[in-house]
Amino acid sequence: MHIDALDPTDAAARAVWHDVMERSVRADRPHALxxxxxxxxxxxxxxxxxxxRTWLRATVDGTVVGVAELELPxxxxxxxxWVEVQVLPSHRRQGVGRALWEALIERSRAAGRTRIGGEVTVDVDVAGAAHDFAVAMGAVEKHREDHLLADLPVxxxxxxxxxxxxxxxGRCPDEHRGAYLAMRNQMNADVPVGELELEAAVVDExxxxxxxxxxxxxxxxxxxxARRRADGTFGGYSLLxxxxxxDYGxxxxxxxxxxxxxHRLGAALKSANYADLPPEVTSVHTWTAPDNAAMHRTNTAMGFRVVERMYEMEAAVRG
Known part of the structure; x- marks a missing residue:
């Protein structure tokens, strides 16, 4: 087995990397986004x-059997x-995932990172090994969200x-950009992160x-x-x-x-976005923390159902 980095200028290699990633994910996650x-x-x-960003490949006899992604903020x-590791079912439990993980750890350490984190998602009905693999690598759960899916119309x-x-x-019109930036930064400050200790991103023009x-x-x-009629103040937004x-959003x-x-603006803004979609778009994915009872009620009332569990995991990068 050989681990190397994808050459991002090689179109054929990019296509192979993406194909292996997608086949690995979909093997035990039928509702994966x-x-x-x-x-x-x-x-x-x-x-x-x-x-x-760096994309790694694990090859056996010249064939890519596993991939990983490293994202350094x-x-x-x-x-x-931030990392992801994916291995084709035919090559799992053969050390491929561990080799990719160790390569990610080595690169993270070289970049001066002390923590390594990522999302692990499992289907609610189909058994998958992703969570067990993350735990075996020393990662611990820091946050959890439900992945929900709705068929349109809602x-x-x-x-x-x-x-x-x-x-x-597309692009936010000039006349709304100030208000939109204020709302985007409020969202970054408010987004639930569980036990993760993260600095909120600040979005400027x-x-x-x-x-x-x-x-x-x-x-x-x-x-x-949503813009209040009385004074033109923006009260919220929904991004899709x-x-x-x-055929999905x-x-x-x-x-x-x-x-x-x-004022139920969240549900109203989601509804407005979904109602304006073309007919070929037939479903929408969303994510909600299970302890966010209000948003769960809103999503359930609109017709969303839980299809996967997403876990934010974190491990220490040791010297």
Missing amino acids: VTTPAAFEVTATSPSTHYD LSENTDVA RATPVDPAYEVVSWR ERLAASEERLMRAYDVRVAA FVPHGT WQDDTLVMPEHRG
Whole structure:
């Protein structure tokens, strides 16, 4: 077995890496939300100034049988390395995952990182080895979320008459950018992280613009925001991604600013986004912490059901 780094300039190698990743994930996760080839191409060929990424391969007799990703934050949380490890079912329990993990640890240590973390997701009905593998590598659970799925259409929630819905696709219009930045940063400050000790990302105009440009190359980006009629103040937003060429969307942020809560704006904004989707989009994915009772009730009322459990795991990088 040989471990090496993917050459991100090699299109054929990128395609093989993504294929192995997707087949490994889907082997025991029928409801998995996997990065599309188009999205992976953007990430692999257009490096971000806020993250340094490396993709590793495990090969046996010249065939790629396992892959891993290493993401090193450069702007916040510079003591952390985020990782993923995937191995084809035919080569599991043969040391491939452990070899990739050890390579990730070595690179994380060399980059001065003291913690290594990542998401481990398991299907609620199909037995999978991902969580057991993470524990065997010394990782401990720090946060948990449910992965929920809904078939469209969902039950609609009307917006409170005191508010109007303002929607856009792709780049946020100039006239809304100040309010949108304030809400994005409130979301980053409020997002549940369990026992993870993380510094919230701060989004400024430059960072927002770069993110929008990259995302639009792989996704139909849709935002629905609530604006109070009385004074024009924005009270919340919901961000939805539809990967190009797919039949599903995935729910990213939904935030209601503290002084605007109690009006069911979160459900109304989600409903507005979903109602505007083209007919070929037939389902939506979302994630909610199991102890977030209010959002769980909202999602269940809209028709979402739990299909997977996602665990945020963390391990120490020892010298």
